[in-house]
Amino acid sequence: MSWLLHNLHIHLILLCCLSSLNFGFSATIQSSNETDRLSLLAIKAKIIDDPLHVLSSWNDSIHFCMWQGIKCEHRGQRVTVLDSQSRKLVGSISPHLGNLSFMRELQLQNNSFGNEIPLEIGHLTRLQILKLNNNSIGGRIPVNLSSCANLIEIDFSYNGLAGEVPVDLSFLSKLATVIIHDNNLTGSLSPLANLSSLKALSAAENFFDGSIPDGFGQLKNLQKLAIGINRLSGVILPSLFNLSSLTMFNVTGNQIQGSLPWDLGITLPNIEFFNIGDNQFTGLIPASISNSSKLHYLMMVQNKLVGKVPNLERLRNLEWLSISGNQLGSGEADDLNFISSLINATNLQVLGVNLNNFGGELPESIGNLSGNLQVLYLDNNKIFGSIPPGIVNLVGLQSLYMQVNQLTSTIPSEIGKLQNLQELNLINNSLSGNIPSSLGNLSLLSELVLGINNFQGNIPQSLGNCNNWQLLFLSQNNLNGVVPTQGVFSNTSAISVVGNSKLCGGVTELQLPKCDFKVDKKGRPNTTLILALSIPFGLLGLALVGSILYLCYFRKTRKETPLDASDNSLLKASYQNLVKATDGFSSFNLIGVSSFGSVYKGVLDGRIVAVKVLNLSRRGASKSFISECEALRNIRHRNLVKVLTACSTVDYQGNEFKALVYEFMINGSLEEWLHQNPEKDLSNEELRMLNLLQRLNIIIDVACALNYLHNQVQTPIVHCDLKPSNVLLDKDMIGHVGDFGLAKFLLDYATHDLSTNETSSVGIRGTIGYTAPEYGMGSEVSTYGDIYSFGILVLEMFTGKRPTDEMFKDGLSLHSFVKGALPWSVLEVADPILLEAKEEDEEEETSKENSKK
Template sequence: MTLSTSASGRVSHVAAAIRGSLPWTSSPRNWWGQYHRTLGILSFLRELQLQNNSFGNEIPLELGRLQRLQILMLSNNSLGGQVPANLSRCSNLILLDFSYNMLVGEIPVEIGSLSMLTRVYIHDNNLIGSIDPFGNLTSLQELSAAENIFDGGIPNGFGRLKNLQKLALGVNRLSGVIPPSLFNLSSLTMFDVTVNQIKGSLPWDLGYTLPNIKFLNIGDNQFTGSIPVSMSNASKLHYLITVQNKLTGKVPNFERLQNLEWLSISDNQLGSGEAGDLSFLSSLTNATNLQLLGVNMNNFGGILPESIGNLSSNLEVLYLDNNQIFGSISSGIANILNLQSLYIQVNHLTGHIPAEIGKLQNLQELNLVNNKLSGNIPSSLGNLSLLNELILGANDLQGNIPSSLGECENLQLLYLSQNNLSGTIPKEVVAISSLSIYLDLSQNQLSGSFPMEVGNLINLGSLDVSGNLLSGEIPSTLGSCVLLETLRMGSNFFQGHIPSSLGFLRGITELDLSNNNLSGEIPEYLEGFDSLQELNLSFNNFEGAIPTKGVFSNSSRVSVVGNSKLCGGIAELQLPECNYEGDKKTRSNSTFTLAISIPLGFLGLGLVVCALYICWFRKTTKDNSSADSENSLFRVTYQSLLQATNGFSSSNLIGAGSFGSVYKGVLDGRIIAVKVLNLLRQGASKSFISECEALRNIRHRNLVKVLTACSSVDYQGNDFKALVYEFMVNGSLKEWLHPNPNEDVSNEEFRKLNLLPRINITIDVACALNYLHNHGQTPIVHCDLRPSNILLDKEMTAHVGDFGLAKFLPNVAYDSSTNETGSIGIRGSIGYTAPEYGMGSVVSTYGDVYSFGILLLEMFTGKRPTDEMFKDGLSIHGFVKKALSGDVSNIADLTLIQQAEDEGEDEEEKAETSMEKSNKQSFVRGQKILECLTLVLEIGIACSLEPPRERMDINDAIAKLHSIKNSLLECDIHG
């Protein structure tokens, strides 16, 4: 008899005799959770398939009663707990599938008695301990135990499994050596132990003893020795992967491996660095199905064989980089028509780049950097319409940059630096609007003016044309490249003024215009570039007063040497004082005009000001009286902050972050928090500027209020920067969620947060994000939302702080559906940072929503996203998602579970005479708490989804959290 269901909840087949006795509800998930003991009456059931239902419970012991059961498939159900030992009673089992669940613990030794078991799938769980029990399954044909936490060695018993065909043990913690007897299993077709700690060498006769092997993966282990010569005898092999080991010696002939699809032997110590190392490539010409060939990051020497052009036309990826290959690139490489990625960088190649490469219509990535290639860049490369990356730097290429490259309409990165290229920059090249990552033409002999078409590069992040012979003026169209973060134009012959249009490059972090013939005054808009970290204007002909704010306030970030007509600026720049006396004669001629015009102008202006002042005075008199006390803190000095914090005493230290330390202080009778920036830390100054800018115009009850800022020097003459905030008496959320076990807390209850206060805090944080994203003058992305940056006042109201990594979104292009800005790279703290930032995506409000989701999961499970349990592919998101369908009390913070019990106890204390009513109320309250916990965690999951656009909108999150809060209040849950 067969009982099987899918996630739809329908029974595909069940014997008519028992159909009426099964208590099916609307879905098998409900049936499993409430009535799985019914399984005990199905003693004659032979097949049970309940997959993709997300039951969430443990595997019931009642399964052990199904002694006639032959097939048991419970994959992808979020099952927890351990594998029950009494499954050994199901002596007729031939297939067992527990894959894609959350099983823990060790495999019971009793499982080894299932002598009829042929297929076992337990991959993608959290199982630990030894895999020894499987060595006793004499009928075993397939075992998939990958993606677990098994340790120890591979038992010798596996060598006695004469019927074993597929063995997958990858991504565990297995160690030791592979039993020699295992390599004698001629029936073996798949052997995968990738990502373990296995050592030893491969047996010399491996190709003879495993004649049927199709998939062999020993990558990311500690294997030594050489690849056996006999490997060529394994003619049925499709995949051979030995990456990231310590293999040495010569690679054998693979002439008989005609079925090979993947050959990846990268990142070893293969080869001798001498001629003949790559001769094995010629033997691969018989592998007509080869799709990937990776021999990079080894010690291969010799020339690149001509036979490389005879490799399979199906080859898509070819990795030859980071070796010692010399000689030229064969033009025959154009025969590999389906090639998509060609990497031969960091070798000793010479000769020309074959023009025939232009025939590879599917090529997307071409990297030849760091070789000794010469000659011209073939114009035929312009035929590669799918090309994304063209990297030819650090060679000896000559001639002009071919204008045909402008036809590469999908090009995102063009790197031609450190060659001997000459001529002008083709306007077609700087008009490729798809260029978004990098355009580097530096360190060449390029001449002429910079094309005005550069304004088409509106998506470009970095532009480098330094070290050339370029002349003329800097094109004003550069101001259209609003996503630029790096602009290097130094060591050329540019002249004229810095265009005013560059004032639109608000996100730039590095600007180098040094060693040119630029003149005029330094634009004042540069001091307003908050992201600017490095500014080099040295050795030009600039004149006039140098600005003093922004980047100009730190001499370590700005260079203006070699400009003899500059004056003023901060003292560290050591420039002469500015002389503001003009031509006396000219001044005397204008004296009479000024004497008449100035008084008349002031008279008219005064009348207007008086009228406006009367209106303003009536409106603000009342407000000003209440604001006087706050305004008294507007200006503070280094000395006043030193005194307020008792010399920045360690006894006043209340916290330390990425860019500085926070001290408690008293200023003018008011308790304050002073954040002192550590300016020796890279990025600290930028953090100070970002925070000042972010907090300048935002006001919200759930944002930390900055009272003032101090930018000065200390008594040793060092730069000093600090921010002064309102003091939050209840510290940070981190201190409440993860109290220091060594801290002496007199009242342990002080650091306990029950459910309702946590809900209130999440609503406060969500409201703060909503304001920053949608209701401020300029949309702001916080970029570092985590418990330590959420502070609590005396009423336990949450305030989001630390805007040191905040990023402004451009108003002109802002759209809540596509809210992105051009800052590329990882921003924020490990565990809370959105995954797309790690892949180079731009900053967006979606990133804050992701951090908010992780924060929710942490607040209600009590587990940090960086907890040691979250490794080997398991994250807090995945952990909670798998557990949600089961008993949420298994993953919830113990404080919240204890609250559910305390609620019931309070009811019982109220009236001993009504015990039954009290118990009922206790049950209802406890269930309500668990229900609300589930709903909150579901919000956390929805906010922390990997695809950014699939995450829950922050407004929807606020609405759902308010609904949960109201539900708690209706049930009178204690706070």
């Protein structure tokens, strides 16, 4: 009996101990759970706007592990994932985040978080994935982020981070992906070159300087290196080009020097994307590049490369080849033989070889290039001979540029086979013969530039059939006969026929002489001439009658259409297409920020375009989209930026998405030319100077655009925001007025109550310094407001000073500044660049005179 009691006593003691241990363990879990719950509530307290009500579930009615965006581990019920990406949240990141000690993933990208990254983030020692991209976070990268020893991926892109990359980050031995592009980071890239597990680095569009660190060449796992648009200089060591794992190499937009190694294509067998554009590379294009058979994109624009282009027949996967703006070629007959080697690239879409020294004739085999080829740049070379007839086999071609060469002979008569052709530029050659009438069959053709050649004969009547004309330039040829009047020929702002002395007729605005139809010697009308004229004009009359009947029917049916149908009148582009066109709205393609969004460069259906993505969180953005669509769908002028299509849909997260697609202006905005950004060093600064003649021409372009908007459209349009950043320059430095987000139809003010919020609010819109003073006092929007802005623009162009310059205070303005200098002190207020150019011209003239003596 005593033995049983003794055993029972022991069992009771053990049971009490186990119960005590279990109670202690439960208390620990409860305590830890409570810490996580309170930390989440503290994070919620820092959110000041939650339009999608994402955090509405963050309350005591359910366990915090069931809150939206939260995941917990199964056993301990500790938070492991906080995922609130793309939820339109506004606020800052709470320091209490550091208490979620079991956190493995933190994803807050695509929101509007501000302030700084809290130092407490360094307490998350289990953290593996950290994504804070596409917010408004400033400050520095926390030094103690190096305590997160398990980090695999960080993404801080599209923020406002500043300062240098902490040296301690080099201790993160597991870090494989670092994405920090589009910030304001400075200093060296060296700390990132010591990350032994690094596979992908994207640090583009910052202010990193110095040379590319040697350490990158030792990262045997490195696959993607994107460090373009910084201030990097020096030469690239061979070890970096020996990384056989590299699939992407992008150093565009720096000041890197040196030559490419001869064995580049051998040491980089897996390279798919290679971009060294806008640097100072010299020497030859290595012949071994053809061994990189996986290449899709090869871009070497704007360097100092010389010699001939090697055989590229092994690059079967090539989609984009651009070697423009170098010193390639020698002017010899075989310079363009490499084009024949590209026939194996069956998916080639863009080929740019312009702005070089290529000579010789175009090979007939150019017609055997990929049927997917959409853009072909051959302009500004020394190409001679005829246009190969086989070029009409490039049925996918949309843009063909061959201007400023030495081409002779005629345009192939079967050019009409290129049914996708939108732009054809052959200006400044020695082409002759008739303009093919088959060009009139190209229904998508919008720009035909054939000026400064030797074309003869009549202007084809068929050209009037095209409905998308933006520019028809036939000046400085030997054309004769009657100028048609139908279609584009009635729009004098879209056509130019000057310099053809034998042309007659046309619309009155062309101011051509009347056509003199002669009679025979007996005074009787020439029967042949009568028949030649009566038949086409009779057919034209029938066509006009048919058109009138059709318009009557169209107007009748239009009355039955809802008023909002006009919103769908533009062609539509899908969100997926725009994502692909801009490489996922990559920072590499970001070219500017407009009034209500960001503008990206992209390739849509083979055409280089500018995609304006509206920031719909900004007040008035949706209204701006409607205004711009409404304005641009009704107007066409060579000095207005052309809208190609629009997109109004939802993105992959279900958020509203609106974008406009414009023609791309290669020379950027007038703002960039007048006021160079001191934050971005320009290696070709001399190319960013506008001389007097260029400024005059741009002013004329802007004046023509305003005249059209105010006086030549059915309902006058007021731009409301004319300024240098809204004047874009194409490849020929022709000015185009853009950004119609604030534009207003004057009809609106004739049919609406001016006291409403809509109209009164417009009166104070615009940009400070350029907006007419009367708008600030509530006056109606009128064309006079644009004229005021135009005057300020002219003064800025010739003084080089913004109207908001710091010197303009205490009653002094740009206007009074210039007025006070008239008429005797003009040189004192003129842009110094103009004076420098004048001195250079005088020195050059003096030098020429001395050499003659």
